[in-house]
Amino acid sequence: MSALLCALPGYLCCMAAAATPVPVILDTDLGDDIDDTWALAMMLGSPQINLKLIVTASDDTVKKTRLVAKILEAMGRTDIPIGQGVKTSDQPIHQEKWLGNYQLDQYKGRVYEDGVQAMIDCIRKSPVPVTLVVIGPQTNIRAALDRDPSIAKKARVAAMAGSVEIGYNGKQGADPEWNVIKDIPAAKAVFAAPWDIALAPLDSCGTLILRGDRFAKVAASSDPKAAAVIANYRDWTHYDKYPKGESSVLFDTVAAYLAFDEAYCEMKTVNLVVDDKGFTRTSEAGRPVRCAMGWKDREAFEDLLVKALTSK
Numbered sequence: 001m002s003a004l005l006c007a008l009p010g011y012l013c014c015m016a017a018a019a020t021p022v023p024v025i026l027d028t029d030l031g032d033d034i035d036d037t038w039a040l041a042m043m044l045g046s047p048q049i050n051l052k053l054i055v056t057a058s059d060d061t062v063k064k065t066r067l068v069a070k071i072l073e074a075m076g077r078t079d080i081p082i083g084q085g086v087k088t089s090d091q092p093i094h095q096e097k098w099l100g101n102y103q104l105d106q107y108k109g110r111v112y113e114d115g116v117q118a119m120i121d122c123i124r125k126s127p128v129p130v131t132l133v134v135i136g137p138q139t140n141i142r143a144a145l146d147r148d149p150s151i152a153k154k155a156r157v158a159a160m161a162g163s164v165e166i167g168y169n170g171k172q173g174a175d176p177e178w179n180v181i182k183d184i185p186a187a188k189a190v191f192a193a194p195w196d197i198a199l200a201p202l203d204s205c206g207t208l209i210l211r212g213d214r215f216a217k218v219a220a221s222s223d224p225k226a227a228a229v230i231a232n233y234r235d236w237t238h239y240d241k242y243p244k245g246e247s248s249v250l251f252d253t254v255a256a257y258l259a260f261d262e263a264y265c266e267m268k269t270v271n272l273v274v275d276d277k278g279f280t281r282t283s284e285a286g287r288p289v290r291c292a293m294g295w296k297d298r299e300a301f302e303d304l305l306v307k308a309l310t311s312k
Contacts, residue, residue, distance in 0.1 A: 021050040022131050022260050025119055027085070028177075028252075029057045029094035029136025031064040032073075034236040036072065036135055038044065038309075039252035041225040043133070044077055045308030048260035053122050055083040056113035058182060059091040065115075067099050069107035074228040078108040083115025085140040088183075098235040115144045123151045131259045134159040134190070135252035137182035142189040152193040160255040162280030163202040163268060164291055165240035170207045174279055177202055181278030188274045197289045199272075200254035201280065204265060204292040208254065210247040214306045221310040229309060251307055254292060264301040265292035 026043065030036035043049050054072075056064040062268060065084045071077055093099070104111050112118035119140065123130045132155050134141055143149055167175030180187045191197070210218065218226045233247070242248050258265070270293075271286035295301070 013118050021048055023050050023052050023126055023128060024055045024131045024133055024259050025052055025122055027057050027119070027132060027134045027136060027140050028054065028068070028140075029059070029064070031056075031067050031092065031095055032059070032095070032136070033251070034233050034248055035250045035252040037095075037229055037232050038137055038247070038250050038305075039133075039256040040068075040071065041075065041229045042253050042256050042305055042308045043259070044075055045223075045225055045311060046256075046260065049256075051080055052126075052130070053081050053083060053118055055085045055093070055140055056118050057085045057138075057140050059087070059089045060093060061085045061087045061115070063093050063099070065111065067095055067103055067105055069104055069109070069111065070099060070102040070107065071133060071228055073107060074231075075225045081110040081112065081118065083118035083304070085113040085115040086143055088139060094236050095232050096235075097238065098232050103248045116140050116147065119144050120148050120151055123155050124148075126154065130155045132157045132159075133255055133259050134161070135179070135255050137179050138186040138190045139183045142186035143192055144181070145189055149193070150194040150254065155200070156196040157190065158198045158200070158255050158258040159190075160200045160252045161206060161273070162199060163206075164272070164280060164282065164293065166201075166203040166206060168202060168206055174281075176278035176282070180274060180280060184274065184276065184278050187278070188256075190286060191272065191274050191289070198258040198262065198267075199289050199291045200251070200258055201291055201293075202251075204294055205251040205254040206249065208298075210250060210302060210305065211245070214302050217306055218309050223310045223312045226309045250305070254301075257304070258292065262290075262292070264295060264297045264304070266296055267291065267295040269294045
């Protein structure tokens with residue numbers, strides 16, 4: 001398929017809202033904020049997605065790879081290969097208790113020590129463009145671009161990153177967002193590459209919390225995806241206390257959704273540039289990015305999320 005097709009907005013609106021499953025690589029810092037775990041479960045429960053590879057990102061990617069492996073095993077999906085991304089520190093993960101002494105040799109699926117190369121190879125070999133769902137700092141994506149800039153011609157990006165008009169907790173005005181400020185040079189490189197980008201900034205995802213009957217349905221579900229999410233959420237709340245009966249902010253689930261559809265989001269093309277402080281600034285000199293700036297139907301999105309986690 002030609003590079004021109006990849007450049008079309010939303011890769012033909014996410015392959016006509018994913019009539020054919022979209023091949024996806026997930027690049028995730030799972031093990032930090034818990035929303036990555038929710039996003040992974042959502043993707044596994046979405047028939048619109050064909051998850052080809054998961055690559056761990058940022059800080060202790062060795063331990064994060066073990067965590068992803070145990071979660072996939074708990075969710076019954078050891079068919080999915082995992083790649084270890086660039087390790088940047090030995091910072092502890094926030095799901096340590098749940099991980100326990102699980103080791104990678106227990107995982108029945110394939111594990112790549114060089115996750116960046118596995119990502120490049122997956123993109124190169126795919127007969128159709130691959131969607132990179134990027135829900136952590138973009139260190140691995142920059143490393144992949146450095147090794148093979150041509151991957152931008154065979155991939156598109158759906159990322160949780162940045163803040164355009166709304167900051168954390170719904171406040172007016174942009175904030176430097178975590179996934180950007182954690183590796184600003186990487187974010188600059190990803191935004192500069194010539195691929196289509198669909199962005200879930202704080203404007204849409206920064207107040208997304210599952211409450212009431214929707215959260216209760218996930219918490220009570222016997223679906224292994226939901227059970228693993230809730231078990232990890234209980235462990236994670238040891239670090240970040242949240243009220244019982246609701247989730248934390250589920251930032252990353254919006255990027256997962258943008259991999260295959262955009263209908264529930266208010267999408268706007270904005271020229272953006274990443275500045276030296278980690279802000280995603282609007283600028284005439286910026287590159288066009290399709291941003292989920294708000295919601296057309298947030299309740300429908302939440303229902304979709306619950307269904308993905310609870311439909312075995």
